[in-house]
Amino acid sequence: MTIINTSRMTPYMFLAPAAAIMLIGLLYPIGYMMYASFLDWNPSQRIGEADWIGLRNYLNLLQDESFRESAIVTLKFASIVVVSEMIIGVGLALLLDRNIRGMSVLRTIFILPMMIAPIVVGLMWRYMYHPTVGIFNQTLNSWGFDSIPWLSDSWWSLTSIIIADIWQWTPFIFILALAALQSLPRTALEASRIDGASGWQQIFYIKLPLMMPVLIVTALLRLIDAFKVLEVILVMTNGGPGLSTEILALRIARTASEFRELGVAAAMSNFLLLLLLVLTISMFIYSKVAESRAAHLRQMAEKG
Amino acid sequence: MSNAEERQNPAFYALVVALILMSLGPIFLMLSTSLRLNVDIMSDASRLFFLPTLQNYETVLCNVLWYEPGHVDYCDPTFSRALGNSLVVALISTIVTLVVGCMAAYALVRFRFMGRGTVSMTTLMMRMVPPAVLLVPVFGIWTFQYQLDGTYAGIILVYVAMNLPFVIWILQSFIVQVPIQLEEAAKMDGANAVQIFFLVVLPVIKPGLAAASIFTFRIAWNEFLIANALLDRDTRTVPVTIVNSLTEYDINWGVIMATGMLLAIPPIIFTFVASKQIITGMTAGAVKG
Numbered sequence: 305m306t307i308i309n310t311s312r313m314t315p316y317m318f319l320a321p322a323a324a325i326m327l328i329g330l331l332y333p334i335g336y337m338m339y340a341s342f343l344d345w346n347p348s349q350r351i352g353e354a355d356w357i358g359l360r361n362y363l364n365l366l367q368d369e370s371f372r373e374s375a376i377v378t379l380k381f382a383s384i385v386v387v388s389e390m391i392i393g394v395g396l397a398l399l400l401d402r403n404i405r406g407m408s409v410l411r412t413i414f415i416l417p418m419m420i421a422p423i424v425v426g427l428m429w430r431y432m433y434h435p436t437v438g439i440f441n442q443t444l445n446s447w448g449f450d451s452i453p454w455l456s457d458s459w460w461s462l463t464s465i466i467i468a469d470i471w472q473w474t475p476f477i478f479i480l481a482l483a484a485l486q487s488l489p490r491t492a493l494e495a496s497r498i499d500g501a502s503g504w505q506q507i508f509y510i511k512l513p514l515m516m517p518v519l520i521v522t523a524l525l526r527l528i529d530a531f532k533v534l535e536v537i538l539v540m541t542n543g544g545p546g547l548s549t550e551i552l553a554l555r556i557a558r559t560a561s562e563f564r565e566l567g568v569a570a571a572m573s574n575f576l577l578l579l580l581l582v583l584t585i586s587m588f589i590y591s592k593v594a595e596s597r598a599a600h601l602r603q604m605a606e607k608g
Numbered sequence: 609m610s611n612a613e614e615r616q617n618p619a620f621y622a623l624v625v626a627l628i629l630m631s632l633g634p635i636f637l638m639l640s641t642s643l644r645l646n647v648d649i650m651s652d653a654s655r656l657f658f659l660p661t662l663q664n665y666e667t668v669l670c671n672v673l674w675y676e677p678g679h680v681d682y683c684d685p686t687f688s689r690a691l692g693n694s695l696v697v698a699l700i701s702t703i704v705t706l707v708v709g710c711m712a713a714y715a716l717v718r719f720r721f722m723g724r725g726t727v728s729m730t731t732l733m734m735r736m737v738p739p740a741v742l743l744v745p746v747f748g749i750w751t752f753q754y755q756l757d758g759t760y761a762g763i764i765l766v767y768v769a770m771n772l773p774f775v776i777w778i779l780q781s782f783i784v785q786v787p788i789q790l791e792e793a794a795k796m797d798g799a800n801a802v803q804i805f806f807l808v809v810l811p812v813i814k815p816g817l818a819a820a821s822i823f824t825f826r827i828a829w830n831e832f833l834i835a836n837a838l839l840d841r842d843t844r845t846v847p848v849t850i851v852n853s854l855t856e857y858d859i860n861w862g863v864i865m866a867t868g869m870l871l872a873i874p875p876i877i878f879t880f881v882a883s884k885q886i887i888t889g890m891t892a893g894a895v896k897g
């Protein structure tokens with residue numbers, strides 16, 4: 305009898321610790337945040353002492369110029385970064401998809417920027433962008449050009465953080481795109497070559513459409529992560545000059561720690577989550593559609 | 609397509625070399641800066657030729673060295689303490705996440721109560737949550753309800769919870785590949801569920817464990833935001849101290865780059881030792897779906 309009981313309990317025993325940790329460490333805090341977004345709450349108060357102010361945090365945010373500004377910066381940053389990384393990463397994957405010696409070494413070197421702490425990445429770039437000792441301005445000066453205000457001009461600082469992000473994350477797209485390329489059905493590629501398709505035709509009519517499902521998921525993962533980039537920007541510009549590089553995640557952190565308005569920060573967090581949710585769901589649906597299309601295409605290719 | 613190496617044109621190799629230079633350049637620059645004296649960093653003298661020195665590292669690690677470096681007037685223990693904290697936090701988080709995640713992944717696969725779809729959906733959802741969003745609630749709850757602010761346990765709980773969905777999900781994809789016959793044979797020989805798990809399943813899923821542990825370690829080791837909110841002077845991790853020592857002007861670049869280098873070394877070592885597993889972990893997300 306006891307044996308049957310224990311074997312029935314086993315799966316729950318195995319799952320219990322994980323479930324408990326995720327409940328107290330993840331789900332409860334997120335629920336708590338939803339609640340806190342309706343409060344006027346500063347860090348020295350317990351949550352019970354904070355005043356309930358209903359939707360006022362949200363309404364204030366909607367009217368807040370600077371919040372809108374940083375939402376725009378976030379969207380601009382995320383879209384530019386994802387689009388350029390997709391183009392460069394997929395382009396490189398198409399170029400480098402050959403049998404060369406040392407491909408694995410190459411991939412190893414490419415993942416280094418992603419493994420290093422974002423704080424350190426920010427540090428490296430801040431040093432390189434340094435107005436006098438940074439390598440960029442020194443090179444420019446030695447070639448006889450003027451220095452560029454990398455981190456002190458609002459247009460340049462956004463460009464600078466975008467460049468740093470492209471450096472750090474293009475390899476991610478490259479590696480995923482390469483994996484997708486190498487899992488393509490060789491028969492389809494060979495058939496098209498026999499039919500006389502040129503390199504470009506192969507890329508546009510066979511490789512890219514077949515890679516599409518993976519590419520969409522890749523873009524989605526990268527997009528989600530682009531909204532989370534915080535440390536690199538924090539170290540490089542801390543959101544400045546002005547609000548030119550203050551993306552939402554950074555604004556949340558600053559609202560909570562510098563301005564000590566936890567309720568407002570929680571409301572912003574909810575906005576950010578909502579935005580991400582909408583993006584994720586729409587990309588997810590789109591990927592399902594693309595997947596069925598690719599499956600269809602693959603079938604056609606393999607048939608003929 | 610032939611398996612033999614094809615002859616490539618020189619432009620191709622030039623591209624490869626350029627890419628390698630681009631991705632390693634900033635890292636080398638950091639390394640070389642960390643090996644210079646501040647006088648050299650600030651002077652306009654040649655970039656390539658300088659006398660490398662370990663002084664910056666000695667400054668950072670002054671109170672754990674077995675000798676007293678002559679150039680350090682005042683030994684600031686912050687950095688070496690932070691390094692110790694980082695190690696403790698990252699290692700314990702990794703171990704706890706792996707053990708708990710392994711058990712859960714195993715239960716999910718073998719006893720099938722939720723499909724893989726549910727788990728990958730949860731993983732994606734959790735991946736969607738930016739750490740900045742967790743900042744407010746974690747600060748509030750950990751300070752006022754769990755009383756865990758400033759402790760290792762508090763920050764480890766956050767990291768374990770943050771990493772569990774991904775770890776469970778990746779381990780699951782490895783456990784699925786363990787043949788059930790292997791386990792049934794062990795059961796016939798009288799092993800119980802726990803023994804089967806530790807003696808039969810664990811050895812087979814080692815590559816998955818490697819990938820999962822590197823990812824967890826990396827996040828716990830590199831994380832700044834939540835560590836900054838939760839930890840106090842004695843338990844601070846390295847990323848927090850780096851940001852704290854960044855001031856608007858007059859940054860001690862040599863020392864800060866040495867700290868950055870020390871922070872970057874473990875991930876760099878992992879990358880070279882286990883790049884295959886890392887790539888598996890990275891691509892599993894998108895390619896397998």
